[in-house]
Amino acid sequence: MARTRKSAVRPRQPGEIERFDEANSARLGLICVQERIPADYTRWDLELMVEGRVARLTCISPGEYGGVPHGLDGDFATALNMIYLEQGAPDSGEVVITAYQLLQKAGFTDSGQYYQALQDSLDRLKGATYTASESWRDKRHERWTTVKFNIIEQIDADTQDGTAYGHGTLLKIRLARPVVQSLREQYLKPLDMTFVLSLSRSLTRSLYRMLDARRYDPVNLAEPAEVLRISLQQWARECKLLETVPARIKRNLESAHAELIERGYLRSVSYEGTRAATVIVYEFGDLPASLPAPEPSLQVIPDAPVVDALRRHGVVVPVARKLVTQFGENHVTVRLEQFEAILAGGYQPQRPSAFLVDVIKDQSGKYASGQTVLPPAPKPARPAAKPKRLPQPDLAMEAEADQINDQLTREFRALPLTEQAARAVTQVRMFVGRELRDSHLKSLLAAMLAGDVDPLTVRDEVTRAACNLQLPEFAEALRAAYSDG
Template sequence: MSKTGLRSATQIRDTRSLARFGITSMQVRLTEDEGRRWDSQFTISGRTYQMQGFADLGRPRGADTDVILGIEALFALQGFPEDNTVVTSGYQLAQVAHLPDNGRTYERLKDSLLRYWRTGFIVREGFEVPGQTDVAYFNETLGFFEKISFWEQGRRGSDLAQGSLSRDRTLRVVLTPEFADSLRSGFIHHLDRELLRNIEQPPARALYRLLSAHRQNDDGQLQESLTVSLQDWREACGIQDVRASKVLRTLSAAHEELVALGYLTDVEIVGRGQKTQLTYRFRSESDPDPALVHQLLEANLGLSLVVAQQLAREHAPHVEAGIRFVKTRQASGGRGVTNPAGLLRSALKEPSRYLLDQEAPQVQLRVTRPRQEALKRQEQEAQVALNSRVEELQTATPEQQWQECRSSLRLVFQKHLTTDEWKTLERLCKAGDLSAAALLTDATRAAASLEMQSFVTALKAKL
């Protein structure tokens, strides 16, 4: 299969029934006892799920989500073969699972495939018998793979645990009939391939998959929001710690990333302890791009949140050019701009009239002395406020600074930095080599002064 074929599909077909059970834990690490056998019972949207899992090589977790989704994608791309067999290679699986082409990836692929091969589970469904107080339970044993045939690379005489999956030789994965039939059936949900590629952390990808499965009703309709109890959601996510504060901490980074990427518009948390409830609100196609809303508000043009959302929704292609246009007019002196919000709305409604599709010309600043002094005072006051905020944040540890500023930095840089550059930025900030607080302040200032491109260029040089 060509690289083009692997990358052509915009969606990944995922089994809704198995995804809802949360067999793959969103946690990256599990203890030996937690990973070999587990019992789950939870209720979501009025439906109760009961399952016992058995995994002598460890419960699938974290990045294993990428691997099972890769197998599902290959099975669909190959036309759902009647013999339930996916014929591929380590390299092709890594490509469709959005994993880098390096030695560590092929070690992870082999470990993940073997974990899914050795993972079985019992699904239970209860039936009440008329006239009797007892309940009859129907139990069914299920699994993912019947057999895996693969080549591996390793040193002469090395054991199975030390080798890695061959990059280029044939890999065959035989799906169980139940797993294959589930993928062939109409009871599936589609995952956005581009969104999956942009989600950086494995727990966030696992949470996205689980949310997508439970968000879709049996008739295929998508819910605008999903409300779950924290206790039930902990079971569905495969989080072992029962303390509410620990569960929320485990979920928080995934929440932030899915909000920053626009899949979620908000995560509402109400209640305390075991009575905590979460409400996930999903962004629909008609919702505005949160990054554009953020830029409109940060431009300080006098827009309310509601107006910023309306402009981002109705004029998305021209928002950034419109902000540059108004900022240029404000800096040009003369009579100035008495109503920047109104000017922006006019420019966005008639972009051709205001030449928003053309690069804004360089403007020679001609500022009168009184106005120059007023601008200088404003800049000094703003600088004092910025310095105060930076000093407050810089008393925190590098890790705390990163957690505090991460979502805002994500919104600022998501269109400028590649995935690898973002990871390098995170590493440098957490190590203290860069100050996340100072970086956010400088980036905001650069955006306001229309110097974002040069700022990003300088930052990339450091990365």
């Protein structure tokens, strides 16, 4: 099975990494690094030291899902965390994405084998129950807590044809509450996702994520260690390996070590001590260690209730936010009620989410009485009746929407400059974050805080660019204005 990757990618130094992952999940290594496991491997227990105290981590998974989460499951779990952050870290904990997009994010090709692998992985991530006793870091209160959770709390899959995932399957996935809280509180560690996607095997990718998390102090995530020493037996347990014989542990990890050394992430892997007390020593090659890890610059802003309402009807989060920004909450709410009234009248659109977006965007009144009738619905349940005449819309609706938008603008202006700038940067990141480096966004933020650039203008311009399909040009202008040089 082919995997999209760039074999020439070298690891970036920690201070240059612009992507992040949830630090608790990464440090605890919730996913077994082995690519294949026996079907009866349905439980593991781990004891670990947390600030001088013994803590415990347990995983119990139903046998029908193929054992505990392992192998590619780690790729999909990481991708979901990344996507959740990209979609603005909503308090609902929901990620809305197609199966195809999720495969692309995780670095896999559009093939039936990978769609089946994705479906199996999501089932395992939902079925496995974890208990972290006094080992889950609560960043807000700076303490260790006990949590019990499933990495995925709920999966809603619109599979259209049958039950198997395919290219157009729309997924609504709700992540575990403890993971969501950690992400929203920015308990994050840097993760070089480009390097992860370039690694050839799931074993190597899993071991890389484990090593990269283990080298950070869980209380102070500022600087990664240059050398990591750990008991070989303890390391095997933390990787959730079934092997306990030192020679076999070494052999299982040998290929992953070789690739990480070849790619420059590790400088060397060596062993110290006796056979009964072997210590594995990792020396990292992606430093200077004096370069600190970047501070997360994510801005988490609660969504308006109408955004959640649009999401429940299948509108993906970025589109929902764009609609509310463009038309205002009042306009979108009125059109949402109009949409629901049309459905209550018996109309069944082929794609409800697309129809809802069209109702919101409509400026011609085509859904009003006396104007263009609704498009034909597929396969009506009963003989088609004469098209229903829809009620006349409120003639003052557009003017009211303008008034609401003016009010929202005044409220934005009343915010402190720092909050205006943060919201503008969040808007830019949402639409063109992938096209910009973190340095561009930091320079833009500094310019707004210095009074050289108006945050409201930035917010409106990126929204206008999105509506006019000119986001690439907008991103290019920002890169030119705030380049490193």
